[in-house]
Structures are given as C-alpha cells and as structure tokens.
Amino acid sequence: AQTVTQSQPEMSVQEAETVTLSCTYDTSESDYYLFWYKQPPSRQMILVIRQEAYKQQNATENRFSVNFQKAAKSFSLKISDSQLGDAAMYFCAYRRTSSGGGADGLTFGKGTHLIIQP
Amino acid sequence: DVKVTQSSRYLVKRTGEKVFLECVQDMDHENMFWYRQDPGLGLRLIYFSYDVKMKEKGDIPEGYSVSREKKERFSLILESASTNQTSMYLCASRAGGLAEYEQYFGPGTRLTVT
Numbered sequence: 001a002q003t004v005t006q007s008q009p010e011m012s013v014q015e016a017e018t019v020t021l022s023c024t025y026d027t028s029e030s031d032y033y034l035f036w037y038k039q040p041p042s043r044q045m046i047l048v049i050r051q052e053a054y055k056q057q058n059a060t061e062n063r064f065s066v067n068f069q070k071a072a073k074s075f076s077l078k079i080s081d082s083q084l085g086d087a088a089m090y091f092c093a094y095r096r097t098s099s100g101g102g103a104d105g106l107t108f109g110k111g112t113h114l115i116i117q118p
Numbered sequence: 119d120v121k122v123t124q125s126s127r128y129l130v131k132r133t134g135e136k137v138f139l140e141c142v143q144d145m146d147h148e149n150m151f152w153y154r155q156d157p158g159l160g161l162r163l164i165y166f167s168y169d170v171k172m173k174e175k176g177d178i179p180e181g182y183s184v185s186r187e188k189k190e191r192f193s194l195i196l197e198s199a200s201t202n203q204t205s206m207y208l209c210a211s212r213a214g215g216l217a218e219y220e221q222y223f224g225p226g227t228r229l230t231v232t
C-alpha cells in the first residue's frame with residue numbers, strides 16, 4: 001500500500017518570504033501522480049500543483065513550485081513571496097496511474113498547517 | 119464551471135440513526151469518491167465508484183455503505199451512526215480515464231454524532 005508522509009504539522013513564515021513544505025511517499029509503482037492540495041478555512045480543497053512521475057522537469061505554477069526527487073521519493077512544495085491568502089492546510093497526495101480495475105482515489109498525507117505572519 | 123455539491127454543511131445526528139450524505143456533481147464525471155477528514159489524520163478514502171451501480175471499498179469502509187443510482191449522484195450511508203463517525207466528510211469527482219488527474223471536491227459536511 002502506498003503511504004504519504006508530511007513531517008511538518010505546522011509551519012510559519014513571514015509575508016513575502018519563501019517557505020518549503022516537505023512530503024515523502026512510499027510506493028512500488030513506477031508511474032503515478034503527485035499533488036499538492038490547499039484547504040483554506042472555507043474547507044474547499046483546491047488543487048495547487050501536480051507532477052507526473054515520468055516527467056523529470058519540476059512542475060511550476062506561478063509562485064508555487066515543486067522539487068520532485070523520484071529516487072528519494074520526495075516531493076516538496078516551495079511557495080515564493082508568501083501572501084496572507086496562502087494561509088491554509090496543505091496536503092500532499094498520491095495516485096497511481098497503472099491500470100488495475102476501477103478508479104483509484106488519492107492517498108493523502110496528514111497535512112501541514114501553514115501560517116503567514118504579516 | 120465545475121461544481122460538486124453536498125447536501126449539508128453541518129449535520130447533527132444521534133447514535134443509532136441511519137444517516138445519508140448526498141453528493142451531486144454537474145460535470146458528467148464517471149468517478150466519484152467519499153473521503154473522511156480527521157485532524158492529524160488527513161483525508162482517508164471510504165468508498166469510490168467508477169460507474170453507475172459500481173462501487174469499490176477504499177481504505178476505511180467499515181460502518182459505511184454507498185449508493186450510486188445515477189451518474190451525477192453518490193450517496194454515503196451510515197447504517198447505524200456511532201460517535202466515532204463524527205468527522206468531516208468530503209465528496210469528490212473525477213473524469214474517467216487514468217490520465218485524468220484532477221479530483222474536484224465538494225465543500226464538505228461536518229457530521230456530529232451525539
């Protein structure tokens with residue numbers, strides 16, 4: 001079974017600074033997706049960024065980028081120029097892409113609570 | 119615009135009651151999911167469905183069942199609610215095909231069982 005580990009229950013960063021959230025995972029699959037989701041106080045889960053395992057290039061979405069280390073099974077999220085609106089719970093998630101009958105749900109980490117200090 | 123709706127934001131039920139949590143998506147997605155979210159545990163998959171009347175168990179199906187009679191609707195059923203089922207429940211949907219990556223989430227239902 002796949003597992004996703006987020007070792008930082010809470011992180012705090014000054015507004016406009018850069019913060020990195022850590023995520024490691026365990027899988028025997030060779031092809032899969034990795035995701036970072038954001039959950040603000042409104043509780044609505046929002047997809048921040050995704051990475052396909054077969055791609056060597058790290059994904060980037062505006063101020064959000066990832067450092068994907070496939071051999072190390074590491075998938076960290078970097079938020080540059082932090083803004084107050086970035087304050088939220090951040091979840092790392094995994095989904096395999098291999099066929100196996102039926103749809104596969106996401107396996108989530110326990111989350112990191114990100115605090116932005118003004 | 120993509121939309122997943124859940125019937126209630128907050129729900130309070132008594133121990134032993136039968137509870138229905140409803141989820142509707144308007145994107146004609148084949149796949150639908152129910153997750154449970156607890157502090158310090160993240161989200162855990164309860165059940166998913168990849169077609170009408172089809173369902174598969176997720177990681178924590180005990181105490182739950184599901185129903186999918188129409189493509190757009192996926193119901194989570196607590197046959198006899200217990201206090202340890204007090205939690206946040208999130209529904210999600212995704213288009214068919216393993217290459218489709220994004221799951222769209224509903225706003226969640228916070229269920230309290232007393």
